[in-house]
Amino acid sequence: MKTQILVPLVLCGLLTLVVGGCTTVTVDHVKHLPTELKEGESVVVIGRRSGSNYETEPELVSCIGSVLTQGENALNVIPEQTFVDSLYPWFEARTAPTQIQGLQHLLSYNQIGKVFDEYNVHYIIWVDGNTEKTRSSGSISCGISGAGAACFGFGTWDKTAEYEASIWDYQNKKLIGKVSSVADGTSYMPAIVVPIPLIASVQKDACKGMAQQLIHFFKTSK
Amino acid sequence: MKRVNRNLGRLPKTLLSIFFAGCITLPMTGCKSTLQVQGNFPSPLVNQLPLTMGVKYNPQFREFNYVEKNEKRDDWEIGIGSAQMALFDTVLPAMFKQVIAINEIPPSEGDNIDLYFEPTLEEFQYNMPRETKINMYEVWIKYNMKVYDKHGQLIADWILTAYGKTPSAFMKSEESALNEALVVALRDAGAGLALRFAHVPEINSWLEQYK
Numbered sequence: 399m400k401t402q403i404l405v406p407l408v409l410c411g412l413l414t415l416v417v418g419g420c421t422t423v424t425v426d427h428v429k430h431l432p433t434e435l436k437e438g439e440s441v442v443v444i445g446r447r448s449g450s451n452y453e454t455e456p457e458l459v460s461c462i463g464s465v466l467t468q469g470e471n472a473l474n475v476i477p478e479q480t481f482v483d484s485l486y487p488w489f490e491a492r493t494a495p496t497q498i499q500g501l502q503h504l505l506s507y508n509q510i511g512k513v514f515d516e517y518n519v520h521y522i523i524w525v526d527g528n529t530e531k532t533r534s535s536g537s538i539s540c541g542i543s544g545a546g547a548a549c550f551g552f553g554t555w556d557k558t559a560e561y562e563a564s565i566w567d568y569q570n571k572k573l574i575g576k577v578s579s580v581a582d583g584t585s586y587m588p589a590i591v592v593p594i595p596l597i598a599s600v601q602k603d604a605c606k607g608m609a610q611q612l613i614h615f616f617k618t619s620k
Numbered sequence: 621m622k623r624v625n626r627n628l629g630r631l632p633k634t635l636l637s638i639f640f641a642g643c644i645t646l647p648m649t650g651c652k653s654t655l656q657v658q659g660n661f662p663s664p665l666v667n668q669l670p671l672t673m674g675v676k677y678n679p680q681f682r683e684f685n686y687v688e689k690n691e692k693r694d695d696w697e698i699g700i701g702s703a704q705m706a707l708f709d710t711v712l713p714a715m716f717k718q719v720i721a722i723n724e725i726p727p728s729e730g731d732n733i734d735l736y737f738e739p740t741l742e743e744f745q746y747n748m749p750r751e752t753k754i755n756m757y758e759v760w761i762k763y764n765m766k767v768y769d770k771h772g773q774l775i776a777d778w779i780l781t782a783y784g785k786t787p788s789a790f791m792k793s794e795e796s797a798l799n800e801a802l803v804v805a806l807r808d809a810g811a812g813l814a815l816r817f818a819h820v821p822e823i824n825s826w827l828e829q830y831k
Contacts (some may be wrong), residue, residue, distance in 0.1 A: 445689045452789045486662040487811030491804065509665050518680070528787070530755070 419598025421583035423607040429575035431567070439520040440474040441616075442481045443563075446526035447491035453465070454525050458561065458605055462525060465609030471617050476517050485511050502571050508512050519568050527561030529601040538589045541572065549589040556584050559604035563612065576613055579608035646657040655795050657703035659803035663714045664814040669827070673716040674733040677705065677726055678740065680745060686744050693751075698742065698798070700761075703806055711810040726772040734830070735775070736768040742779075746798065755788045757801040761809060767791065767823060776822035782809035 435441070443463045456478070463475045482489045488504055495501045501522075505511050540550035559581040567574045583598025615616030637651050683701040688694070711717045725736045743762035749755045763780040784805025818827060 417746040447785075451756070453756065454783055455787055468656070485665060487664050487666075487807070487814050490807055492808060492814065495813050553650045 405547065419583050419585040419596050421581050421598045421600055421603045422583040423603050425577070425579045425607040425611040426565060427575060427577040427611055427615055429615065431570075431572060431574040432569075433521070433565075433574060433618075435473065435520055435616055437476070438518055440476050440518050441520055441521040441523055442476040442478070442517070442549075443525060444478050444481065444489065444494070446494075448494070448496065449526070449528075451458045451532070452528040453528065454561070458529070458559075458601055459525055461602065461605035462523075462563075462609045462612070463608060466612060469613070471613050473613070473616065474518075476519065481517065485510060495620070498566050498571055498573050501566065501568070514568060518553065521568070521574075521616075522566040522568055524564045524566065525561055526564070527559070529557055529559035529604070532556045532558050536587075536616055538587065538593060540589075542547045549593050551589050553587040553589075554584060556582065557600040558582050559600045561604055561608055563608060565612075565615065575615060577608060577611045579604045579611065581607065591605075629789055652697060653795060654697045654699075655798055655802075656699040656798065657705055657802045657806075659706070659799070659806065661691070661707045661807060661810060663710055664810065666715060666814045668717060669715060669818065670717050670736040672718040672720065672732055673712065673733065674720050674722040674725070674727065674736045675708070675712060676736065676738045677708070678738070681705075681739060681741055684741050684744075695750070696746075698744075698746075698802070700741070700802065700806075703802065704741065704809075707810050707823050708808045711814055712737070715814055725768050726756045733770055735770070735826075736772065738766045738768070740764045740766070746801070748798075749788045756785050757788065757794075757797045759784045759798070759801045759805040761805050763809060765813070769826070771827075775826050776820050778820050780809060780812050780816075782806065782812060784808055827830075 443459055443466070444553075445456060445459040448455050459478050463477065466475050486492055488510060496506055505514075528600045534553070534555035536553035537558040538549055538552065538553050540547060561579050562575045563579075564573060565575050565577070566572070581600045581604035583600040583603070585598045586593055586596040588596075681701065682700075682705055684704065686696070686700065688696040720731065720733060722731075722733075722736070725738060726733070740763065741761065742764045745760040745761070747756070747758040749757060752758070759783040763782070765776070765780055766774060766777050769775050769778040774791040782805045783802045784803065784807070786800040786804060788797055818824060
């Protein structure tokens with residue numbers, strides 16, 4: 399009995415791990431000015447939260463920050479929450495500067511400049527966008543009887559993750575470029591007795607694409 | 621011995637049936653959800669006013685508890701009182717040289733208090749993702765702020781609105797998502813209070829005279 403239950407579950411788990419949904423990622427960047435990150439300087443990755451019907455997900459922002467701190471060209475990244483808390487209430491959803499001129503205005507207030515200097519911030523990366531379901535179809539029905547429970551059917555859905563990062567040079571008070579990452583993916587869920595989710599990791603792939611492009615952005619001087 | 625084995629063999633099947641039955645039954649029943657809002661609020665980075673402020677928190681404010689009465693909505697009981705007290709106890713001391721909690725305006729005993737402040741929560745609203753077309757938990761809070769001079773005369777009376785939202789996420793409970801939206805809204809209230817207090821026209825002119 400134990401083996402009868404375990405075998406399909408293990409197989410489903412393995413299948414889910416090996417076969418995921420399909421995702422395509424498109425990344426692009428435009429650079430107006432050269433970049434230079436000196437030893438000890440930091441970048442901060444912050445999500446834009448001023449959109450009325452969407453919000454840049456905190457997990458996407460922390461994912462980008464985490465990828466930027468890894469590998470050969472690792473950057474020193476200040477965690478979003480630490481930075482926003484240190485500068486409360488100036489970087490909240492409704493108070494954060496939307497233009498570089500707004501940042502200049504904020505810096506006329508000495509205490510804000512001090513926090514930036516403490517963190518040795520050189521670049522601020524503003525990430526704007528979200529991941530949303532664009533289409534779904536199919537149906538899965540489940541039933542229960544004395545013999546047990548079972549599901550049957552097929553479901554599929556598409557998701558699009560669209561993000562744009564604006565990179566501000568804090569020290570020169572200029573917008574130096576933009577990086578975009580768009581990921582489209584389709585997930586499937588066939589159900590024969592047990593539902594087997596084959597999930598396309600759209601947001602994760604958009605994050606990786608964005609982070610790798612940002613590393614390239616800072617690695618190349620022009 | 622045989623009978624014991626057979627019963628054990630049935631157990632996973634029975635458990636599975638109960639689990640599935642539970643999964644299906646739970647969303648259909650009208651269980652009450654309760655939430656005690658919890659969050660940490662940072663001290664605001666603002667210029668401190670050289671004033672002693674007496675603050676009066678009404679019991680309704682300290683223990684504000686929202687109970688959903690709309691029969692078309694799910695039953696929710698949301699305790700905001702302690703979280704908003706934590707917010708005001710963090711924000712006000714950063715705004716003023718000294719903050720003293722009082723029970724009456726003006727207090728019966730003579731104190732060197734320059735201004736009195738009395739916040740009231742007037743309205744609280746929330747939206748769940750299934751109620752709107754967007755995958756977002758949203759919260760609105762409307763405060764009425766009153767400031768009195770040292771003689772207990774009303775100087776300023778204004779409305780402060782706060783908004784917070786948080787996207788729904790896989791494996792995130794409704795309680796946790798709503799808590800996040802509420803913390804964002806409370807932070808927004810703190811930001812509005814800290815940044816706009818001195819710009820409220822009546823307070824601004826009082827401050828000009830005080831100088």
